[in-house]
Amino acid sequence: MxxxxxxxxxxxxxxxxxxxxxxxxxxxxxxxxxxxxxxxxxxxxxxxxxxxxxxxxxxxxxxxxxxxxxxxxxxxxxxxxxxxxxxxxxxxxxxxxxxxxxxxxxxxxxxxxxxxxxxxxxxxxxxxxxxxxxxxxxxxxxxxxxxxxxxxxxxxxxxxxxxxxxxxxxxxxxxxxxxxHKSREARARLAVAEERLRFARDLHDLLGRSLSVITLKSELAAKLATKDAGRAAAEMAMVRRLAGRSLFEVQQAVHDYRTLDLEEELAGVRTALEAAGASCVIETRLDDLSPDARTLLAWAVREGGTNVLKHSAATRCAIRIDGGVLEMVNDGVGERPATPPTPGNGLRGLSERLVTAGGSFSAEPTPDGEFLLRAAVPA
Known part of the structure; x- marks a missing residue:
């Protein structure tokens, strides 16, 4: 296309x-x-x-x-x-x-x-x-x-x-x-680069000091193994506690990255689409959604917005959320290819995430010449 x-x-x-x-x-x-x-x-x-x-x-x-x-x-x-x-x-x-x-x-x-x-x-x-x-x-x-x-x-x-x-x-x-068009692509690349930099900085802050201490304690335990077995065992116990705490901190950091705010994602997608010259209409009913459902839909909104910006020539996009069902429709599908397109890693990963949580996912052109992304999650 x-x-x-x-x-x-x-x-x-x-x-x-x-x-x-x-x-x-x-x-x-x-x-x-x-x-x-x-x-x-x-x-x-x-x-x-x-x-x-x-x-x-x-x-x-x-x-x-x-x-x-x-x-x-x-x-x-x-x-x-x-x-x-x-x-x-x-x-x-x-x-x-x-x-x-x-x-x-x-x-x-x-x-x-x-x-x-x-x-x-x-x-x-x-x-x-x-x-x-x-x-x-x-x-x-x-x-x-x-x-x-x-x-x-x-x-x-x-x-x-x-x-x-x-x-x-x-x-x-x-x-x-x-x-x-080049500036829009640059903004998308910059956003990805900033996210990677933030993740790298957080990992460095979490693991840098702990790994340095673990390295020193391991070297000390190795030297004490033949001289003072009791102290060497104590040092290795300290290494084990440090490793366990570091693992917990990394898990918490990853959990925080996976927890998205649905309202913020909707506002961010609207801003990005309007900056790219596409109108964006949002209709939502979010009062009856659980925190887990809101997080899953937030991931769907983020991936759907990225897909519209990077892979379509849309001039308008409509986002509707009702009863745990998200529908994103845009007019940027263009001519329908002879063979169905292969989903990218982002859409494939989103589909696996939703299905694992008991929901459903689809993303395909419609008979009206538009592209529909539909994600349903347990409310």
């Missing part, structure tokens, strides 16, 4: 591809129509269509190369620019100074903006706009006063600015979507 950023990237690129294909068909049809009307020779029309094909074929290739980052301008960019420049003198202009035919050159400037820094882009845009606006005046077959040149220049400058800004905003949208 494609991730949300990859889907957004494809939508943006396919949208631009469709726009370029439509523009190519419009230009090519216009050229053919002019040839049919006798306004342009057939050989010239064929050359125009060839140049249009070269420009609109290289356009999506160059755009994809610059979509992830700003690379160095490749030689293909010059080829595309040459096609756009060659179209300007080959295509006729109407007497009312419309500049439809020179839009390919402005499109090329917008494409070059993906590869150039702001100042070189601005310099290139000014140069192209000045040349094109002057060419439009000079190529008009009706006597035109240079007094209209500022108007033509303004139109060309406006069109160029809109195209360049539109192209840059197009790529910026993808960067925002990509960075937002």
């Amino acid at each position: 494609a991730t949300r950023p990859e889907t957004a990237k494809k939508l943006l690129l396919y949208w631009m591809d469709a726009s370029m294909a439509l523009m190519f068909l419009m230009y090519a049809s216009w050229g053919v129509l002019m040839a049919v009307r006798g306004e342009m020779p057939p050989l010239r029309t064929a050359l125009v269509i060839l140049l249009l094909t070269g420009f609109f074929v290289t356009f999506p290739v160059l755009m994809r190369r610059a979509f992830e980052h700003r690379p160095k301008p490749p030689p293909l960019l010059l080829v595309s620019g040459a096609c756009a420049a060659a179209l300007v003198p080959l295509l006729p202009h109407s007497s009312d100074l419309t500049t439809t035919w020179v839009d390919a050159s402005l499109l090329w400037v917008a494409l070059a903006a993906l590869y150039l820094r702001p100042w070189p882009t601005a310099l290139l845009a000014v140069t192209v706009v000045l040349i094109l606006s002057s060419y439009v005046i000079l190529s008009s077959y009706v006597a035109v006063s240079w007094q209209v040149w500022p108007g033509v220049l303004a139109v060309e400058a406006f069109n160029c600015t809109i195209m360049v800004l539109g192209m840059l905003v197009w790529r910026w949208l993808w960067w925002v979507i990509r960075d937002a």
Whole structure:
């Protein structure tokens, strides 16, 4: 299943591809129509269509190369620019100074903006706009006063600015979507790392001193074994008591880690989902639940929320708890795979925990195109 950023990237690129294909068909049809009307020779029309094909074929290739980052301008960019420049003198202009035919050159400037820094882009845009606006005046077959040149220049400058800004905003949208997804993954990894660090710190505090004392007492007992058996036995008895107390402290620490607060987990999942851009609706009835049932459901909520964040592209999630039954429904399942997915270690461990406690667990897509996690525990 494609991730949300990859889907957004494809939508943006396919949208631009469709726009370029439509523009190519419009230009090519216009050229053919002019040839049919006798306004342009057939050989010239064929050359125009060839140049249009070269420009609109290289356009999506160059755009994809610059979509992830700003690379160095490749030689293909010059080829595309040459096609756009060659179209300007080959295509006729109407007497009312419309500049439809020179839009390919402005499109090329917008494409070059993906590869150039702001100042070189601005310099290139000014140069192209000045040349094109002057060419439009000079190529008009009706006597035109240079007094209209500022108007033509303004139109060309406006069109160029809109195209360049539109192209840059197009790529910026993808960067925002990509960075937002990466930040969500980073937050998930950071939460796991912090939990591991806390567990490691607690184990060090619990066992560090005890194991050091046990090591010293064992070494002392080994040295006293041949000299003072009674004292050696006393030292080993001390080692046994220390080991037993350390084992008890570790068991208590693990028990505390396994005891979760259901309300805190619900609030944490809501915060995490909303931070990831998904709405979260929670409906609960918790008054008749035992402490053990609340702990089991808290584990289910935590694992279910993690599963939504890491493995789906959900935009909404609903959590309902009633009578010891938890249902988490989200819309991020996407296309149903040909074979059922294999549950991960987290879901498998959660299922074993619930079944052992006398409950039940299921996690699978629904016929409505959603994903349902259902956990039932003895109330």
